[in-house]
Amino acid sequence: MLYGDMVGEVEKQSIMHPKPPGLTLHYGTAGLRTNAKHLDHAMFRMGLLATLRSKNTKATIGVMVTASHNPEEDNGLKLIDPMGEMMAPAWEHYATQLANADDLLTVLKDIIEKEAINMSQEANVFVGKDTRSSSARLSQAVLDGVSALDGHNYGLVTTPQLHYMVRCQNTKGKYGEATLDGYYSKLCQAFIQLTKNASNRTDDQKLLSVDGANGIGALKVREMESHLKKELQISLFNDGSQGKLNYQCGADFVKVQQKPPTGFKMNPGERYCSFDGDADRIVYYYTDSEGQFHLLDGDKIATLMSTFLKELLEQAGLNLKVAVVQTAYANGSSTHYLENTMKVIVRCAKTGVKHLHHAAQEFDVAVYFESNGHGTVLFSEAAEEKICQLAEDPNINDEKKRAALLLQNTINVINQTVGDAISDMLFIEAILAIKGMSVQQWDAVYADLPNRQLKVKVADRRAIDTTDAERRAVSPPGMQDTVDSLVNKYKQARSFVRPSGTEDIVRVYAEADTQESADALAHEVSLAVYRLAGGVGEEPKPLH
Ligand code: 16G
């Protein structure tokens, strides 16, 4: 489309998608997100931006309409770059500018000039949406903005499924087929191959209960079931037939509340997992014979996956390094176990999936996970090649062959574009099956340090500035010294403060040898934030 044509088309269409006066949006850590009522103009404009990004990269770009684990009333959008990763940070700035522009055409023109976009280049945009009631209308607004010639509307998909489609399309099918059927076949075939290596797997071990958060993940698990050939028998609850999206269910609820979702009764010893509203997060849990609830979060998942991969690489005789990327929120016990017992490389990245993903790209094989359950595994191109070569080598012994084939199927069961609850679930289930490991045995690998997270309201969260992957505060003056001296009062203690990227607050994290100590430390640090960083409202009160 030529520039002149675009102006006319944008002018015509934008009348249908007016910007409410006085509204300011921000393309933050995970895209745009706010009450669905305010998003129509922004969706239309992000459709325009995706089209420009597509012309700019000469590749397919994805737009996913979702607000993830937020309440049903909210909605939002995530833009997906050519290899299925999150959109490049330089373009996030354009997204914010466009969403807030009063003079839309001038901002569009600036972007076109700055990026030297050839407007006659074809564009291709994949659009997907979650199950929210506002998603149909908002994804139509995106499509109105996509003046693309070959836009493809996938309709209802999980966020990671859309990331996957974009990568398949841009690798011309090398990564897989850009259809839902292609996605299910690739993942499930790999899963079935993996589980063939499990000896004496009983029917009981094939059972898994999944909390679908009343969202898109539930629909897609149901769609996938026939591909699993009964090798995994899922009982699905919170499937959206009655309950409200993310309400008292889902991965975020379970992680934050440290309790099971509503909607079912837990049987001791059985395995359960929860997805979030767009199925890019997963956490596992169970109750023991005393009825005590046990959560296996992203840290436990990363440990399980990295241990499995390290063992296989050793058996295969492949000299590839395994790394784990975590954030400051990773439980200290997990970091200690990974570094000292498993002897894998551990890196800490800033909160937000794109930071972890980026850090993980530097290694041969890297598992990245946020404690909240968002994560995946990345294999470098060279690592994949070595694994495939070995798997096809006729001159290796049986042990090496088995390990190489397991690694090859692992690559196929994983969605390397972004954290994917469905793919993570299949990989975790395969590992447990192959190792003949129960959920209790997995949980017992290390014991989490008791911890507490708190929020502090301040006048301006930018008063807190951090360094060292958010583990140390550089401002306001005296903040870090105070945290250090408070931490010194407790055993096995650690604490940090950081401004939230999604809410107007400062977050406080503390861990220590007992729950009482973790709670007391978190409280004392909150008070310090309140006093040093311009707290507003009432002073934080002790938890006990
Ligand atoms: C977003 C991020 C999530 C992060 C959270 C932190 C993505 C897709 N999502 O939801 O990874 O943990 O923000 O929120 O990147 P906070 O900055 O308010 O603590």
Ligand code: ZN
């Ligand atoms: Zn999500």
